Amino acid sequence: MQEGGVSGFLHAFVAEVFAMVRAHVAALGGNAVVSYIMKQCVFMENPNKNQAQCLINVSGDAVVFVRESELEVVTSQPSTANCQSSCPGGEVTT
Numbered sequence: 001m002q003e004g005g006v007s008g009f010l011h012a013f014v015a016e017v018f019a020m021v022r023a024h025v026a027a028l029g030g031n032a033v034v035s036y037i038m039k040q041c042v043f044m045e046n047p048n049k050n051q052a053q054c055l056i057n058v059s060g061d062a063v064v065f066v067r068e069s070e071l072e073v074v075t076s077q078p079s080t081a082n083c084q085s086s087c088p089g090g091e092v093t094t
Contacts, residue, residue: 006045006052013054021058030062 004011025033040057 009052010043010054017056017058025062028062030064032063032065033060034063036060
């Protein structure tokens with residue numbers, strides 16, 4: 001295990017999960033996550049071998065968020081602005 005013990009390992013692991021979520025949202029073309037939920041977190045430790053494992057199941061909805069002040073610029077371009085949840089891909093713009 002790295003320096004900081006179990007709590008340091010868990011903190012670093014959750015930070016890495018958040019980084020992966022941000023990267024996945026960006027890869028999908030989104031810029032925000034809504035309805036984020038951590039459904040499961042399993043932590044196993046073997047202090048005799050100085051080892052730990054963690055499994056986290058997270059989910060959420062990737063969206064394209066547009067500020068109201070930027071909406072005039074976006075609506076002048078062909079896009080999915082003001083699209084509701086029935087849009088292809090499930091993107092919601094507000």
